[in-house]
Amino acid sequence: MLDFVLMETERLYYADSHLLEFEATVSAVVRTEDGRRAVALDRTAFYPTGGGQPFDTGTLGTARVVECIEAEGAGVLHVVEGDAPAEGATVSGRVDWARRLDHIQQHTGQHILSQAFVELYGAQTRSFRMMSDASEIDVDLKDPSDEKIERAIERANEIIWDDRRVRVHNVTTEEAARLPLRRDSAREGELRVIEIEGFDFSPCGGTHARSSGEVGIACARQWERAKGLVRITFVAGRRALEDYRRANRTARAVAALFSVARDESAEAVARLQDENRQLQKRLRASEALAARAEARELLEEADAGDGLRVVARVLEGRDAEGLRRLAAALASNARTVALLGSREEGGARLVFARSPDAAPDMNALMRSACVALEGRGGGRADMAQGGGPRAEALDAAIEEAARSVRDSA
Ligand SMILES: [Zn+2]
Numbered sequence: 001m002l003d004f005v006l007m008e009t010e011r012l013y014y015a016d017s018h019l020l021e022f023e024a025t026v027s028a029v030v031r032t033e034d035g036r037r038a039v040a041l042d043r044t045a046f047y048p049t050g051g052g053q054p055f056d057t058g059t060l061g062t063a064r065v066v067e068c069i070e071a072e073g074a075g076v077l078h079v080v081e082g083d084a085p086a087e088g089a090t091v092s093g094r095v096d097w098a099r100r101l102d103h104i105q106q107h108t109g110q111h112i113l114s115q116a117f118v119e120l121y122g123a124q125t126r127s128f129r130m131m132s133d134a135s136e137i138d139v140d141l142k143d144p145s146d147e148k149i150e151r152a153i154e155r156a157n158e159i160i161w162d163d164r165r166v167r168v169h170n171v172t173t174e175e176a177a178r179l180p181l182r183r184d185s186a187r188e189g190e191l192r193v194i195e196i197e198g199f200d201f202s203p204c205g206g207t208h209a210r211s212s213g214e215v216g217i218a219c220a221r222q223w224e225r226a227k228g229l230v231r232i233t234f235v236a237g238r239r240a241l242e243d244y245r246r247a248n249r250t251a252r253a254v255a256a257l258f259s260v261a262r263d264e265s266a267e268a269v270a271r272l273q274d275e276n277r278q279l280q281k282r283l284r285a286s287e288a289l290a291a292r293a294e295a296r297e298l299l300e301e302a303d304a305g306d307g308l309r310v311v312a313r314v315l316e317g318r319d320a321e322g323l324r325r326l327a328a329a330l331a332s333n334a335r336t337v338a339l340l341g342s343r344e345e346g347g348a349r350l351v352f353a354r355s356p357d358a359a360p361d362m363n364a365l366m367r368s369a370c371v372a373l374e375g376r377g378g379g380r381a382d383m384a385q386g387g388g389p390r391a392e393a394l395d396a397a398i399e400e401a402a403r404s405v406r407d408s409a
Contacts, residue, residue: 050205107204135235141229160215162212221233251263320351352384376388
C-alpha cells in the first residue's frame with residue numbers, strides 16, 4: 001500500500017482527449033511500492049492504466065514518464081526516469097501522441113464494435129482488454145460464425161466512415177437513467193457518458209476520438225469460444241494498417257514460394273499437399289517393391305541347408321523403417337528367418353523376423369543380442385526390434401543369433 005496521501009488530480013483528458021501539452025504544479029514526489037520515483041501533480045493530461053486501457057507515456061520537464069498509475073482514490077502517479085521535478089515546482093508535461101492516438105483508436109473502436117454486436121444480435125460485451133498488438137472483447141454472442149462477426153465488423157466500419165461526432169456528457173445518475181446506455185455503470189454520483197452520435201451511449205473514463213472517423217478502420221483478426229463467451233481479437237486504426245502490412249507480407253512471401261498471385265497461395269498449398277500425399281503413397285509402394293526385390297536376392301544367397309533359410313546381414317546406413325520393411329519382406333517367404341542390423345551414429349539397431357512356419361523365438365533371440373550391444377529390445381515371437389550403443393559388437397551379435405537359429409533347427 002502507498003503510505004502517503006495525495007490530493008485528487010484534476011484530469012485534463014476528461015475534457016479534451018487531444019490535449020497533449022499542459023502545465024501543472026508538483027504536489028508530491030514519492031516512491032512507489034517497487035521503489036520507483038513517482039510524481040503527483042495538481043492536474044494532468046496523462047491517462048493512468050484503467051478500464052482496459054493502458055497508461056500514457058511522455059515527459060515531465062526533462063524527466064521521462066514511463067508509466068502512469070491510478071493511486072486508489074488519491075490521484076494519478078507519474079512514474080519518472082531522469083531528473084524528477086521538485087515539490088511545489090511548476091512543470092510542463094507532454095503526452096506522447098502516437099501512443100495516445102493508438103489508444104484512442106482502439107478504445108473508440110471498441111465502443112463502436114461492442115454496440116454493433118448489441119444492435120445486430122443483442123450481444124453484450126462482458127470485458128475488454130487492450131494489449132500491445134491487438135485488443136480483445138468477450139461478447140455474449142450465441143452461435144458465433146465468421147459471417148456473424150464480419151457483419152458486425154461491417155456495421156462498425158459504416159459508423160466509423162459516417163464520421164459521427166463523439167460527445168462527452170457529464171450527467172447525474174437520474175440524467176443517466178434517461179439515456180439509452182449500452183451498459184449500466186457501477187459508479188455512483190456524477191457519470192461520464194461517451195456518446196457516438198445517435199449510435200452508442202456508454203459510461204467510460206477513457207480517452208476517445210473526436211469523431212468516429214478518427215478510428216479509421218476496425219478489423220477482426222480472429223475469434224474463439226472462451227468461457228461461454230466469444231473472444232474476438234480486433235485491431236483498429238494504425239494497428240489495422242500494421243496488421244494488414246504483416247498479413248500482406250506473409251501472404252506474398254508464401255505466394256512467391258509457389259510462383260502464384262498472392263490470393264492464390266491457399267490453393268497452391270492445397271495442391272502441394274495433395275501431390276505430397278500421392279507421392280507418399282507411390283513412395284511406399286516403390287519401397288515395398290524394392291524390399292521384395294532385395295529380399296529375393298538375399299534369399300538366393302542364403303544357405304537353404306536343412307530347409308530353414310537364414311538371412312543374417314549388416315546393412316550399413318539403413319534406417320529402422322527400411323530394416324523393418326526388408327525383414328517383413330523376407331519373412332513373407334516360407335521357412336525363413338531374417339536377422340538384420342545396421343549401424344547408426346552412437347550405436348546399432350537390430351530387426352529379427354521369421355515366417356509363421358519357422359520355429360525360433362525372435363523375442364528371446366533379440367533379448368540376448370541386445371545384451372551384447374548393451375542396449376534393449378524385444379517384441380513378439382515372429383518379429384522383434386532392438387539396439388544398443390556397442391556398435392562394434394553388431395556382427396558378432398548377429399552371427400551368434402544365426403548360430404542359435406541353426407542349432408535349434
Ligand atoms: Zn471508452
